Amino acid sequence: MNLSLTRNFVMLDLETTGLDVAKDRIIEIALIKTTPTGEQSEYCKRVNPTIPISKESAEITGITDEMVATEPTFEQLADEIAAFIGDADLGGYNSNKFDIPVLAEEFLRISHSFKINDRKFIDVQNIFHKMEQRTLAAAYQFYCKEPMENAHNALYDTKVTLDVFKAQLERYPDLAKSIPELADFSRQGNQEWHDFAGRLGKTKDGQVTYNFGKHKGKTVADVAESEPGYFGWMMDADFPLYTKQLLREEMERIKQKRKEKREDENSNLSIEDKLAALQNKFKK
CATH class of the missing domain: 3.30.420.10 (Ribonuclease H-like superfamily/Ribonuclease H)
Incomplete structure (x- = not known):
């Protein structure tokens, strides 16, 4: 060496x-x-x-x-x-x-x-990564054998990116040809992210999970039970708005499921049990 x-x-x-x-x-x-x-x-x-x-x-x-x-x-x-x-x-x-x-x-x-x-x-x-450029210009030169002449003009950059994408599809015959497959292939790592920032994950059955910190890997629903204040902390903290939006939607979904569960349980109560529940409510 x-x-x-x-x-x-x-x-x-x-x-x-x-x-x-x-x-x-x-x-x-x-x-x-x-x-x-x-x-x-x-x-x-x-x-x-x-x-x-x-x-x-x-x-x-x-x-x-x-x-x-x-x-x-x-x-x-x-x-x-x-x-x-x-x-x-x-x-x-x-x-x-x-x-x-x-x-x-x-x-x-x-x-x-x-x-x-x-x-x-x-x-x-x-x-x-430091010795070989990872820029759009480097990709254009590598795949299309052309130098970029008007970098950082939005339309020009978009056209160049499309040319690079077309060249990739031609260069790699084994590369998937459908958008869903390409989206999966081009995702960074194996993590199924729910938001762009990677703060929220998603299980195979569609449950949203926290993807960082002390609750990493836990579902939002489970954390809502064990530490209800965690949601409020995230809403007040400096996280991307899109992450907060998705988390808020998940909490609404959780609340709706809880409401439906309670209604289902109440529908199965006897008249006596319902009267007892009402009496307890008025006593409080």
């Missing part, structure tokens, strides 16, 4: 049970160590995560729960992983946001003495 090393450098990649840095676990770890003299050594192990592998992760990695059931846990491998890495600097692809934080979580979870600080971190994805 055309690289000046003063100490060992380890490139790493992790396959995990999912994409939550705090909760998900390693199912496979690969490390390639390069010394200052240019020698290289490799370490690769499957890991029993002790928690289920998500369906999405299994589909992407090809690693299933059964395949790692008899593999050693991270705690059993921790000493040899730490010894292989030593005091090396670390690198990977999107590693600053994912792989390195996940590795740190695994060591912290078992109270291991491995220290993640006092070393340098190289994220190859960030180098790629």
Whole structure:
């Protein structure tokens, strides 16, 4: 490598049970160590995560729960992983946001003495994004072999974007040709966002969830029961208006369902029960 090393450098990649840095676990770890003299050594192990592998992760990695059931846990491998890495600097692809934080979580979870600080971190994805332009002009040059001559004119930019889109459809024959499929493909990550800001998610059965903070993953309906004031906090806080609009609509839907449930329950009450309920109401 055309690289000046003063100490060992380890490139790493992790396959995990999912994409939550705090909760998900390693199912496979690969490390390639390069010394200052240019020698290289490799370490690769499957890991029993002790928690289920998500369906999405299994589909992407090809690693299933059964395949790692008899593999050693991270705690059993921790000493040899730490010894292989030593005091090396670390690198990977999107590693600053994912792989390195996940590795740190695994060591912290078992109270291991491995220290993640006092070393340098190289994220190859960030180098790629900074060295190769990700602008509309760069896309136009790449796909259409034409330079942009009137950038930041709205109509011109729109025409260029349409030309790039047409070129993408021609360049990639396997790319979906329907708008719904393309919308799904072009969505960032695998998260089913309900709003553009990604503050609200959506379950497969259509329930709106919070997608951040202490209630991440919980449905709005459940949080409305456990912490009614959370909705009011979001309405008063500095969130996008569209997010607030969708959240307000969801709360109205929840209130309507509650009302219908009460009416349904009341319709099944006997005359005596209804009279008792009215008497209690007047007493209050």
